[in-house]
Amino acid sequence: MKSRKRLTVVAIATSFLFVSASPAFAGSINGSxxxxxxxxxxxxxxxxxxxxxxxxxxxxxxSGKGRSDFTGNLVDFANSDAPYSSGAPANLIYAPVYAAPIAIMYNLPTIKEPIYLSPASVAKIFSGYITNWDAPEIAADNERVVTTPIFETKKITTTNKGKKVTKTVPVLDSKGKPKIKSYSTKTINIDLPKQQITVWYRTDSSGTSENFTRFLKGANATNPDTRIWPKAQNTTFANGTPNNISTFFNFQGASGSAAISAGVAGKVGSITYSELSYATDNKLPVAFIQNANGEFVGPDAAGTSTFLGGGTINDNGTVSVDFVKKIPGAYPIGTTSYALAYSSGKSAEKQQVVASFLTYMLEKCASKYPEKGFAQITGPLATKAKEQIAKIK
Incomplete structure (x- = not known):
């Protein structure tokens, strides 16, 4: 059995050890x-x-195109939200350099506050069992007492495109984990409209779809209603659903996160799953999702880091998460995304640029752009990512 170790992923750190030296040459690399x-x-x-x-x-x-291009040696690196299920090249290296939440975004202009959804309600919406926003299951989620973690934050000043910018980031504890300052407990009574739900989903081969359907299966594994999400994860969303959604009038497919997010923005009553920044770009609200601890958590870097911190790091650099483990403060649809790199078979110059770029992404970028919603990776996962990047020869 492969050895595993505890995973610690933390949110935004304030300083890093990365030092970039002036290159001996200016190279160019291509990725997909x-x-x-x-x-x-x-x-x-x-x-x-x-x-x-x-x-x-x-x-x-x-992600499917990234893996296909990588297998075909058409790129210098690729990114995938999920590992290969089969057919991985022998010279493949996984480098876990991205961590972010999958947000549930929606278009309900008459609702002026965030809505709350349990995993069972999310699964029923995305499988077609719930077709209207005033369904009893959604009403029950939004007429109750909810507990939400409040993470401790601080302001930092970074230089962005030559200008100093002050941004708010989570505070880390002595072990590098986001600090929960307190909990907010309140009674909500949100009146959802009598409005048809339009579900937007990815038609392309997508690691985001695979991670999302993994959540729907894993988070509902102990639910006695076995209809909710009986199938395992799938890179093609429609193949993972328990129903034939091609026959459902309220499902709309599109290729890529940008397209489905724009689709939601263009049609009242719509909902989809995607990376947080697409919700921000389209001015869409996002739902608070109930975790295994019974809390409702928004899709942010701190909650994502807390959730991923309850998982394990595999020997090859991939991460296994636990949806039923009670982790206070966890956002339960957090995911790690992987850079795919070659251990051999490329020119030394290209490999040097790839290694330099992945190190830069790992150590600098989440902190420079916290508004994008990515968690800064540190601790054992950062150590593993650096070990993986060092194999790029």
Missing amino acids: GATFAAPLVDACKGDFTKDTGHTVNYSGGG
Whole structure:
């Protein structure tokens, strides 16, 4: 059995050990894959070029495309939100350099406060068992006493594109974990409208879909209602659902996180799953999701770090999470996304740029752009990521 160790992922750190030296050459690398990682890559690759002289081209296309391009040796690196299930190249290296929440975003303009959803309600919405926002299950989630963690924060000043910017980040405890300052307990009574739900889902092969359907299966594993989400995770959302959603009038598919998020923004009553920054870009509210501890937590870096901290790190650099473990403060749809790199078979110059870029993403970018919703990885997972990056030869 492969050995495993406890995983600690923390939110935003204030200082790092990364030091970039002036390159002996200016190289260019090409990557493709997860749209989940794209907001952070797009925000940070210009900074990487400015600091190192190297250029990064990233085309996205989804985790499935990233793995396909990587297997075909068409790129210098790729990103995937999930590991290969089969057919992984022998010279593959997983580097866990991204961590972020999958947000449940929706379009209900008459509701002026965030809504609350249990995993069972989320599963019933995305499987087609719930088709209207005034369904009894959603009403029960939003007419109750809710407990929400409040994380301790502080302000830091960073330099972004030559300008000093002050941002709010979580405070870490002595073990590098986000600190829960207190809990908010309140009685809510949100009147959901009599409105049809339109479910937007990814049609492309997507690691985000795989992680989301993994949550729907894992978080509902102990629910006596076996209809809720009986299937295991799947990279193609429609293949993971318990019903044939192609026959459902209220399901709408599109390729990529940007497309489904824009679809939600364009149609009242819609809902989808995607990376947090797509909700921000489209000015969409996000739901608080109930964790195994009974708390309702919003999709942020601190809650994601807390959830991932209850998982394990595998020998190959991948992460296994636990949906039924009671972890105070955890946001239960947090996920780690992986850079895919080659241990051999590429030029030394290309490999040097790839290693430099992945180190930069790991150590600098989440803290430079906390508004993108990514958690800064430190502790044992950061150590494992650096070990993996060191294998890029």
